Amino acid sequence: MMAMSPIDPRLQEALDGERDPGTLPVDLREAYARLMGAANLLQTIPATSVAARVMAEIHDLKPEVEDVRPARRVVRWLSRPRAVTLRLRPAWTLALAAGLAAILLMPTQPMNGPTAGPHEGIAQFVGHFPGARSVEVVGSFNDWSRGSLHLQDENHDGIWHAAAVLPAGPHEYMFVVDGERWVPDPLAGRYVDDGFGAGRENSLLIVRPTQTFADEDAARR
């Protein structure tokens, strides 16, 4: 270990400006000149922070040799930890939350037709009414109300049709043609006297649930 040699008091006084350097002996005068030169040099170099020096060291490091195989590069990119800073304005945060809530609360059924639940089924109504201006189905499933289930004849060929999601089970119904003529479905297969004493019959439809028989059997077990 190198011991630090004590400085000559005369040189110290000259460095402190308390003695004229010209009065120093020759060897001390040379030491004085070297020390002052070093002091002047330090004053001209800009101060360098620790952080700046560390960053300079990082920049000077040689980059790692990258694997040329794309898959391995992707895996390395994905697995390497990275700091992510996310800045959100409160207004945008609220808008994002509202958007997510809307997506979660949106109905999931497709828009191209009705979807029946486990205790519902899809009933299709078809009738041949050439020349009719309108045909609708009125029955126990819509409280015998007019105007809720109209059949369509987009080809103008007299074949009118519609479909509806109905609760599983029996439903009595009739077609109403041109808003005034009550007609049973000729091929309904099931009919029941309407009970009003005129001998008229309602068509009877038994809607099967969407739940499969396998589901029913499984549930029963």
Next chain:
Amino acid sequence: MKTALALLLLAVPLAAQNGGGPASRLAGRVPPAALPAIDSLIAAAVAESLPSEPLVQKALEGSAKGVPTDRLVNGVRRGLLQLREARVIVGRAMPDQPLPEAHIAAVAAAIARGLDPAIVERLLTIAPNESPGPVLHAAADLVAHRFNPDSAADLLVAAHNKGLHGIRLLDVAVAADHELQRAGGRTHAEALARVRALLPNVPSADTPSTVTRRATKGS
């Protein structure tokens, strides 16, 4: 045709139905002259713990069809009598048990379809805790196709004992009708025997989720 049907699928606004009590549903729909009598018939059903919905439906139906007042009231009264008869039948089939309104309504509907009360009672006893609607409609279907009522009930009991329940019992009736219509012809008894031999493997008459109707002609 199928594509056109799929594109024209319409949803019936079912949410509106069955909303509110009977009085609010009948107001404005039933002719004022018939309303007091119908209200009293419905009140009688409620007081007797009978289901009132079939009577409300009958009143709405008759009003929508423009049935004259006296026949409209008689139609509702006839429904009340069928419910009372149904309660007696259900009570005999399910002694010492609370009588489910759904059972009473299903039995009344079977009576309205012309099913003999004795057949109804017999079919109720094979599975008192199951919904009786499908087996009763299956029996009514068979009787409507001129099968012997007792033989039809025998077949349905056998089907139930072989593990067929609920809506699958309707397939038994459909299978019997198909056997009847086969080329070469079968008698009703032969058709029933043929289906009995198939049990429990009667074909499903339709996909479970849909009731497809064929194009109807005439009218």
